[in-house]
Amino acid sequence: MLRPSAGFLFYTTLCFGLVAGPGQAAQLDQSAPPLRTSGSIPQPEPRVTVSLSQKPLGTILYAIFHQTPYRYQLRAQVGAELFSLDVTRVPLGQALSTLFEHDTTGSPITYAFVPASTNNPGTFVIDREYLQVGDTAGEHRVSATRARLTHVLSLVFKAMKARFRIEPDVPQVTVTLQLRPRDWSECIGEVLVEASKEVPGLTYSLDGDTYVIFVQKTGPAGGAAVRRVTLTLESVSLREAIGRILSGSQYRYRVSDAVGEAPINYKATDQPEMEALREVLKRAADEGTAVTYRDSRGVLLIEPGPLPGRLGTTASLHPASLRAVTLSADRQRLRVVVRTLAAASGASIKVAPTVPDIRVSFDVKNGTVDEALRALLDAARVHLPNLALESSGERAFLLSMTAEAVSR
Secondary structure (H helix, E strand, O other): OOOOOOOOOOOOOOOOEEEEOOOOOOEEEOOOOOOOOOOOOOOOOOEEEEEEEEEEHHHHHHHHHOOOOOEEEEOOOOOOOEEEEEEEEEEHHHHHHHHHOOOOOOOOEEEEEEOOEOOEOOEEEEEEOEEEEEEEOOEEEEEEEEEEHHHHHHHHHHHHOOEEEEOOOOOOOEEEEEEOOOOOOHHHHHHHHHHOOOOOOEEEEEEOOEEEEEEOOOOOOOOOOOOEEEEEEEEEOHHHHHHHHHOOOOOEEEEOOOOOOOOEEEEEEEEEHHHHHHHHHHHHHHOOOOEEEEEEOOEEEEEEOOOOOOOOOOOOOOOHHHOOEEEEEEEEEHHHHHHHHHHHHOOEEEEOOOOOOOEEEEEEEEEOHHHHHHHHHHHHOOOOOOEEEEEEEOOEEEEEEOHHHHOO
16 A cells, blocks of 8 residues: 655645536635545536637636536636637536637646535536656655546556556546555556545456556446356366356456466355356455456456455556566575566666675565565665665666775
């Protein structure tokens, strides 16, 4: 799990909100609290028709929300810029996205729906997105305020130098969080945990070397009958357990070669097949093999990844180019250990000629390259206190001695 950053860079803005309800004139609200929650638009969405050109943003928002039961609160500062909108009977979310996409006055404008309370059908809070993903003072940091999920994930995967795909049915919710991850891959689960408060089935899997972000379906589509299974599984392999559950199913399925094995013990009596499948995958995760599934045109793709609801408890997953490392060194030469670590992880790790080839001892189990290198560094510094680790990218590292140590 990641630690919230106590000393992190916080984005602070002084903004006054315009608050209006249906048919109400907007009024200045100088006590608007900071946005702490966001939500998807209740379905079915109201449809709106607006044709206005070169008008203040507040005027167009009033025209939109006058046709809905919802209130709105405008916090974003737009100066004197004028906006235009010409839509006919489009969903509310589409109208808002169309309106905001042409804004040029600052960072992107986003909206978040705050669910209903007493005498309030719900409020749309409209403000600017803030997002910072990068290294500061030698630490990985993520700072997001009302940031679009797809934008946050795109920058995290860019920092990881990893391939990714976000499926089209993933809703565009916003997230607010502060993270200081040891490894960029840890951010994926934490970002999705925050977003899954509004999208409960949200998760990810590994399709080869590509991370896939998707919403997991829980049952057959189109109102098809639920198939039930009765079976007893005693110390069978994960693949056999999956095959027995889905034997005779309407689903075709394919298990990725990257899915590990785990002993499965489970008994189902007249249980919906997808529920039985999830229970078996939970047991595999408890044995250290994180496995999930996604529906691709009626084919269940069973791949490495956490089940929804287990995003924050599953260790970070890495494709082949970002492999996890298990290594035990007992008084082995430093350069031998580095070569072994590089081969096991897929990283480029070099040792400067000035570094003595001492013996080191340490253990790493299913860790990231960064974690393995830190363990190596801690072990080596017992004898080489001035040994330093430099990084020239997510997958390139150099062990060297500081100038002070070399000059002795």
